[in-house]
Amino acid sequence: xxxxxxxxxxxxxxxxxxxxxxxxxxxxxxxxxxxxxxxxxxxxxxxxxxxxxxxxxxxxxxxxxxxxxxxxxxxxxxxxxxxxxxxxxxxxxxxxxxxxxxxxxxxxxxxxxxxxxxxxxxxxxxxxxxxxxxxxxxxxxxxxxxxxxxxxxxxxxxxxxxxxxxxxxxxxxxxxxxxxxxxxxxxxxxxxxxxxxxxxxxxxxxxxxxxxxxxxxxxxxxxxxxxxxxxxxxxxxxxxxxxxxxxxxxxxxxxxxxxxxxxxxxxxxxxxxxxxxxxxxxxxxxxxxxxxxxxxxxxxxxxxxxxxxxxxxxxxxxxxxxxxxxxxxxxxxxxxxxxxxxxxxxxxxxxxxxxxxxxxxxxxxxxxxxxxxxxxxxxxxxxxxxxxxxxxxxxxxxxxxxxxxxxxxxxxxxxxxxxxxxxxxxxxxxxxxxxxxxxxxxxxxxxxxxxxxxx
Ligand SMILES: Cc1cc2nc3c(=O)[nH]c(=O)nc-3n(C[C@H](O)[C@H](O)[C@H](O)COP(=O)(O)OP(=O)(O)OC[C@H]3O[C@@H](n4cnc5c(N)ncnc54)[C@H](O)[C@@H]3O)c2cc1C
Numbered sequence: 001x002x003x004x005x006x007x008x009x010x011x012x013x014x015x016x017x018x019x020x021x022x023x024x025x026x027x028x029x030x031x032x033x034x035x036x037x038x039x040x041x042x043x044x045x046x047x048x049x050x051x052x053x054x055x056x057x058x059x060x061x062x063x064x065x066x067x068x069x070x071x072x073x074x075x076x077x078x079x080x081x082x083x084x085x086x087x088x089x090x091x092x093x094x095x096x097x098x099x100x101x102x103x104x105x106x107x108x109x110x111x112x113x114x115x116x117x118x119x120x121x122x123x124x125x126x127x128x129x130x131x132x133x134x135x136x137x138x139x140x141x142x143x144x145x146x147x148x149x150x151x152x153x154x155x156x157x158x159x160x161x162x163x164x165x166x167x168x169x170x171x172x173x174x175x176x177x178x179x180x181x182x183x184x185x186x187x188x189x190x191x192x193x194x195x196x197x198x199x200x201x202x203x204x205x206x207x208x209x210x211x212x213x214x215x216x217x218x219x220x221x222x223x224x225x226x227x228x229x230x231x232x233x234x235x236x237x238x239x240x241x242x243x244x245x246x247x248x249x250x251x252x253x254x255x256x257x258x259x260x261x262x263x264x265x266x267x268x269x270x271x272x273x274x275x276x277x278x279x280x281x282x283x284x285x286x287x288x289x290x291x292x293x294x295x296x297x298x299x300x301x302x303x304x305x306x307x308x309x310x311x312x313x314x315x316x317x318x319x320x321x322x323x324x325x326x327x328x329x330x331x332x333x334x335x336x337x338x339x340x341x342x343x344x345x346x347x348x349x350x351x352x353x354x355x356x357x358x359x360x361x362x363x364x365x366x367x368x369x370x371x372x373x374x375x376x377x378x379x380x381x382x383x384x385x386x387x388x389x390x391x392x393x394x395x396x397x398x399x400x401x402x403x404x405x406x407x408x409x410x411x412x413x414x415x416x417x418x419x420x421x422x423x424x425x426x427x428x429x430x431x432x433x434x435x436x437x438x439x440x441x442x443x444x445x446x447x448x449x450x451x452x453x454x455x
Contacts, residue, residue, distance in 0.1 A: 003060065007042055007084070010052045015043040015090065026085045031073035031334040032383060032394040033416050037082045043090045047166065047174060047210040050086070054208060055172040057084060057447050065449045066204040068141025069111065071133055073334045074416035076145070076203050080451025086208060088138065094118050095211065097126070101187040102216040103163055104128065108140040108209050115139055116317075119216070127151070127219035129158050130318040140212045145414045146201055148376060150271075150318045151217060153244075153252045153369050158214075159200045163189055166211035167199055170443035178213070186213030198438065203420075204449040206442045220273035222280045223250070225314045227303040228291050229265045235300070236345045239268060242290060244372035248272065248283045252369040253314070253321050254345075258362045262307070266349075269314055269321075321366045330384025334394060336401035337413035338377040344408040345375055351404055352379050359397040376413065377405075417451055424455055 001009075007016040017023065018040050028035040039062075044050045057064045063083030070077045079085060091107040094115065098105075104115060113135030119126050129149030131142050142149075146159040155161065164178025164186050177195040180186045189196055199206055230239075236254065243252065251271035257263040270287060274280030294300045313320040340348055349365070356363035361381055368376045379401035383394040402419045405412050406426050412419045424432050432455050439446075439453065 003056075003062065004040065006056055007040060007053065010056070011042055011044055011049050015045065017041050026067070026070075026087070027078065029070055029073060029075050029078055030332070031075060031416075032332060032381075032391050032398065033075035033078065036075070036078045036080060038079055038085050039082045040084045041087055042084055043087045045090045047091075047168065050091075050168045050208050050210055051172055051174060053084065053086065054168050054170060054447075058171055058445055061445050061447060063447055063450050064208070066108075066208050068108065068138030068144075069134065069136045071137045072141075072145060072414045074414055074419070076414065076416070076449075076452065079449070080417065083447075088140070088208075088210075091210065096186075097123055097216070098185070098187070099123060099126070101185060102126065103187055103213050104216055105186050105211060105213045106139060107211055108138065110139055111136050112139055112142070112318075115214075119219075123216075125219050126216040127317070128214055128216055129155065129161060131158070132318040132321055139214060140209055143212060143214065144200055144209060145203070147414075148368060148370055150251050153371060154250050155215075155217060156371055159196075161215040162196055162200065163187055163213040163215060165196060165199060165209050165213070167207040167209050169207045170445070170448045174210075175207075180213065198442070202439075203452040205439055205452050206448060208448075218275070220250075220275050220279075222275075222277060223271060223273040223315055223317075224280060224284060225306060225311050226270045226272060226284065226287050227306045227310075228268050228294075228300055229303050230268075230300045231265055232300070233266065233346045233349050235294070236266070236349065237343045239294065239300075240342050240345070240369055240375065241372075242294065243268065243270060243287075244369065246286055246290060247372075248286055251314075251319065253319070254367040254369070254375070255321060255365060257364040267303070269310075271314060271319070321368070328382045328384060330386050330390070332383035332385040332391065332394070334381055334383075334398060336379040336398055336405060336415075336419070338379065338401070338405035338408075338410045339370070339413050340375050340377045340405070340408060340410040342369075342373075342375055344410060345377065348377050348404065348408055348410075352377075352401065355379065355397055355400050355404070356381075358400075359393050361397065377410070379404075420453055424453070 023038045026038045065079040067077040088108040092109040093107045096105040131149045164180045178189045250273040253269040272283040383390045
């Protein structure tokens with residue numbers, strides 16, 4: 001029997017395609033990477049169907065690439081060696097929200113917007129950590145790439161919030177991680193050997209996650225944006241340390257954009273929240289006191305009259321910080337998301353401006369401070385999707401930013417294949433070998449998203 005017919009027998013005719021018009025959209029993503037070939041797209045509706053598709057692929061040695069929303073921008077869902085794209089969007093059930101133990105158990109295709117809307121309607125005092133990405137992206141895809149949301153500066157990155165998962169292994173076994181492997185509750189990851197680490201950060205190379213339990217958090221009734229502005233780049237690290245030392249913020253961005261002129265400063269944007277007006281007022285006065293004391297004195301200016309457009313953007317959940325980026329004609333946008341140690345931010349800032357200038361781009365920065373330990377530093381580039389030369393320039397700028405990230409002692413977040421290779425080259429060789437061994441153990445036929453995390 002041919003592969004198409006076998007897939008049709010598993011998921012039904014409506015949920016499989018090898019039609020070139022339908023495959024076109026799966027052969028590329030919105031970022032700057034090259035399009036690549038796809039042979040089949042399959043939309044399973046149950047874990048049982050995922051299992052059968054994976055078993056078929058394993059037997060026939062056909063590559064499988066799991067797809068959530070497809071918005072990493074670094075082509076992580078575009079197959080490197082053809083085969084099946086497993087589009088998870090039809091597995092979109094919110095299975096359980098446990099109010100008391102504060103978690104949501106969801107299927108892999110549940111989008112950020114769907115979970116947010118569901119919580120707003122049925123559990124208005126709970127929230128999940130919502131990334132600023134387009135609303136159609138999946139909660140699972142985001143957690144698996146160690147993404148970050150609007151409460152990450154307070155509670156940690158979104159992969160830290162995973163309690164457990166149901167996973168179809170590349171050889172077809174269905175396996176559960178965390179407390180759900182021994183209990184009816186999906187409420188905690190340990191105390192057990194932490195098997196979540198076999199699937200988080202692997203870009204779909206170790207299995208297909210079909211369900212995931214995500215921690216929920218109390219949702220405050222009041223939020224407000226505070227901002228201060230400075231041109232003193234050398235003060236950034238000290239300012240981040242002082243601001244986070246207060247331990248009172250919900251979200252924290254650094255932004256700068258060369259145009260329009262009023263944005264050509266470094267803005268620290270701090271979002272504070274409270275369950276009562278008194279709590280909010282207390283936090284605001286603590287921050288205002290801190291701003292007045294900052295080193296550098298008159299180099300730092302508290303912004304009383306933040307532009308209303310900017311204020312609204314940051315008050316939204318998720319905040320629309322990336323809109324600070326300079327979007328050019330043609331709508332292309334990609335960034336090196338560098339997870340940097342806080343003390344390297346000033347150097348990254350200066351060298352990032354140099355890279356933008358070198359490639360003729362307007363510099364626009366959006367960085368999010370992640371807890372009090374690191375910064376997601378976005379080297380942003382926009383390009384014209386209709387202009388191949390412009391896209392090539394963007395790839396070069398990305399490569400330079402990736403190299404800079406590693407030189408600074410940082411980590412490239414959700415890197416494209418070329419960035420993964422740079423990381424592997426710099427990695428302790430025994431660690432790089434361990435990664436290959438784990439992949440081989442779980443996926444002996446190398447069917448899962450091949451080309452990623454390869455030495
Ligand atoms: C304007 C803009 C702003 C953004 N802002 C943020 C932000 O604030 N925070 C942030 O974290 N990200 C941000 N992003 C990046 C990205 O869009 C998000 O991280 C997004 O949540 C990724 O989820 P996805 O569903 O698109 O994942 P996908 O791109 O579909 O998948 C990501 C990876 O996970 C794998 N995968 C997906 N589903 C499964 C599964 N079920 N089983 C196994 N593997 C799987 C895929 O193979 C791929 O390797 C932004 C992007 C844009 C365009």
